[in-house]
Structure formats: C-alpha cells, structure tokens
Amino acid sequence: MRDFALMMIGAALVNNVILARFLGLCSFMGVTTRVDTAAGMGLATTFVITVSSMADWAVQHYLLDAYGLGFLRTVTFILVIASAVQFTEMTIKKVSPKLFQMLGIYLPLITTNCAVLGVALLLVEGKMGFMSSTMFAFASSVGYSLVMIIFAGLRERLALVQVPRLFAGPPIAFIVAGMLAMAFMGFSGIATS
Amino acid sequence: MTQLPVITNAAARSVEGIARVVRVTDDQLWLEPEQTTSCGHCSSSASCGIDTRQAPGIGSVSSRLQARRFVVDNPGGALGFREGDRLVVGVSEGSLLSASLTAYGLPLACALTAGSIVQGLYGDDLTSLLGMAGGLVLGLLGARFMARRLAARGDLAPHILRRARPDETCGNT
Numbered sequence: 312m313r314d315f316a317l318m319m320i321g322a323a324l325v326n327n328v329i330l331a332r333f334l335g336l337c338s339f340m341g342v343t344t345r346v347d348t349a350a351g352m353g354l355a356t357t358f359v360i361t362v363s364s365m366a367d368w369a370v371q372h373y374l375l376d377a378y379g380l381g382f383l384r385t386v387t388f389i390l391v392i393a394s395a396v397q398f399t400e401m402t403i404k405k406v407s408p409k410l411f412q413m414l415g416i417y418l419p420l421i422t423t424n425c426a427v428l429g430v431a432l433l434l435v436e437g438k439m440g441f442m443s444s445t446m447f448a449f450a451s452s453v454g455y456s457l458v459m460i461i462f463a464g465l466r467e468r469l470a471l472v473q474v475p476r477l478f479a480g481p482p483i484a485f486i487v488a489g490m491l492a493m494a495f496m497g498f499s500g501i502a503t504s
Numbered sequence: 505m506t507q508l509p510v511i512t513n514a515a516a517r518s519v520e521g522i523a524r525v526v527r528v529t530d531d532q533l534w535l536e537p538e539q540t541t542s543c544g545h546c547s548s549s550a551s552c553g554i555d556t557r558q559a560p561g562i563g564s565v566s567s568r569l570q571a572r573r574f575v576v577d578n579p580g581g582a583l584g585f586r587e588g589d590r591l592v593v594g595v596s597e598g599s600l601l602s603a604s605l606t607a608y609g610l611p612l613a614c615a616l617t618a619g620s621i622v623q624g625l626y627g628d629d630l631t632s633l634l635g636m637a638g639g640l641v642l643g644l645l646g647a648r649f650m651a652r653r654l655a656a657r658g659d660l661a662p663h664i665l666r667r668a669r670p671d672e673t674c675g676n677t
Binding site for chain 1: 597608612636652661662
C-alpha cells in the first residue's frame, strides 16, 4: 500500500507530466485561460489516459510481448488511444446526449495530446503489473489536471493585472509556467525510499 | 505589499462559446457551436485535424460539429434570430464541473474502486482488468442516471447571452 502511495505521489508531483516531462504543453497553454475549462479538460484527459492505459497494458501484455511485436508499439498505442477517445465520445453520447453537447468539445483535442501517448510509453518502460500501471497512469493524469487548474487560476489573475506591453499575453504566461515548474522541482526533494 | 485584485461575482460566471443559428422553426432554434481548438490555427492545421474548412465526412470537424447541434426554445419566434446569426451562448461554471464529474469522474471512480477490490481479493492481473471493466460499465450506468437528474433540473441546457460581435471568436469572447 505504501509503495502504491509513493508511486502515485511520484507520478503526480515529482515527475509531473507537464512540468517535469514537458508533455501536453499544447493544451497546457491553449485550454488554461479559465479554471472551469481547464478542470473539464483535466477530467476528460484523466479519464482517457486511465482507460487507454488499461487497454495499452492488455495489448502490450497479450499481443505485442506474446508475439514479439514490440517494434509496432508506438503505432499500436496511437491506434488504441484514438480508439479510446472514440469509445469515450460514443459512450458519453449514448449515456447522455446533453452531456455530450456540453463536454464533447474536449475529446477531439485529447487525441492529439502527446501526454496520453507519453504516459502509455512510460508504463511499458516501467514493466509494471496491471493495477500498478493503471494507478500510475491515473496519478500521472491527476498531476496533469492539477497543474492545468493551478495554471488556469494563475492566468485568470494575470488577466487582471497590468504587465509591460511586451510581456502581455503568452510571454508572461510562459514566465509564470517556468516559475511553476521551478516550484514543482521542490517536490523532487521528497524521499521516496 | 501589492494586493491582487479580487475576482468578484464568481458564482454568476458562465462558460461562453459562440454558436451559429443553422435552422429556425416556429418553436425552436437549432444552433451549431463554432470549433474551439487547443492551439491557434497554424499553417499545418490542414494536416492535424484542426482545420474547419475540410470537407464533411466521417470523423471530420464538420461532422463533429453537426453532431453537436443543439436546440433552444424559441416560442413563436419570440427571440427574433435568423439563420446565419452568430450568438454567444453560455452555461454556468458549476454546470460544466458537475457535468465533467458525472461523465468522467464517476465512471473512473467506480472502475478504480472495483479494480482495487478485485485485485485485493484475487491478486490476478486479468481478473483485475475484468473487474475494472465491470466497474467502468457500472459507473457509466450511474453517470446516465446522474445526467438525467442534471438534465431534468435544466443544468445542462445552454442559454443565449447575446449576439456575437462580427470580430468575436471563441478565443476572445
């Protein structure tokens, strides 16, 4: 249990997908203008990363490893992720068309989110069991959502303050992102052993 | 020390987007949301699925937008909008969060809980995978029930806020 907890803290905070591994930067800058949209995108991405990691583990374990097809890993994972997004879209539409109208806008963006593929490939490197890999993927995506929401909150504040004209907009956002990354580096001091 | 400005009236804020009127009937307005993207459109947009000008077809942006058309009540044409009008529509912030939690949070929580329980009982990867899939299905059924309750309360219905300015886009509402 303690190992699980430490692994999840490590995945969410110490090796954060966005600030330590620099994955998913497109949505990090693009969807963080408001906290609520960042939270929506974060939850959608958390769902897709976790579900696709379950499918990726099964494909890796029972197909790629079993038949020596490891060289097809990247292309197979891309196919699995696209299928997971499509599955999510169809399921939400079936479960509630009204929910789909409200939330469906995020799903096409997730297909092109490199964080999803990045986490899937990290799981293979880790050679973990099913439950560990799913929890690692879940924790990674929680870390992703956490940073998205924190950064969106900072950008909402930034929109209200006066900054020099040269720094207005994305430049000051990048500077704040750098400071946030430095703050998260503090988590690397957590002893995990 | 400089005080940061306080964001007031947070509870009344809504998430806004732009939709175009595509059909007007006696009692209803059919609206199609304009595409929002996670990036600014660059010269490569035609090859990454972001371009809105691509031909309609399965999986294209046009077909996705058609699938997201929604209806707003317009009794007797009282709202006075015509086909082609661009409108700013909104849903409350709280609705977006509760919709996200219902659609994604609940199924995921059920899946992880079921997977953990099965893993604790049997300790086998394949059984855990099946348990988690079962939990996911249960969670989706729960989400369906919750979504019906939200819809019945009217929380999921977008409302028209105003006409969009000609230069207004999804990124600068």
